[in-house]
Amino acid sequence: MIKKSLILACSMVALISMGYAAESETAKSETVSNATEKELGLRKTDLYSEGDETVGDVAKYSKAATGTSTKIERAFTNAPPMIPHDVEAMLPITIKNNQCLSCHDKANAEGDESCNA
Secondary structure, three states: OHHHHHHHHHHHHHHHHHHHHHHHHHHHHHHOOOOOHHHHOOOOOOOOOOOOOOOOOOOOOOOOOOOOOOOOOOOOOOOOOOOOOOOHHHOOOOOOOOOOHHHHOHHHHOOOHHHOO
């Protein structure tokens, strides 16, 4: 009985090893690329010598007052929330001065759908 179990276990290990080796060879041949850094990146300029021609997207944030804005859906599960209202008057946010917690602290936000961001 032990001999049959040992033979079965060795056979399974051999089959798994052969499958892994075949998959590994396929993956190696598919991942080889001759693309340049310029072709791979989102920026279409050289990262080592970028100049004035490299600009980011213009971000237009909402100027809605706190409590009047609509909630922005998260991009994926556990994504950090987007701030849907103006925070200019709340800056700088420090450990001693965090006006966000007046609404977004769990104790204050219980049951308030507008504050569950």
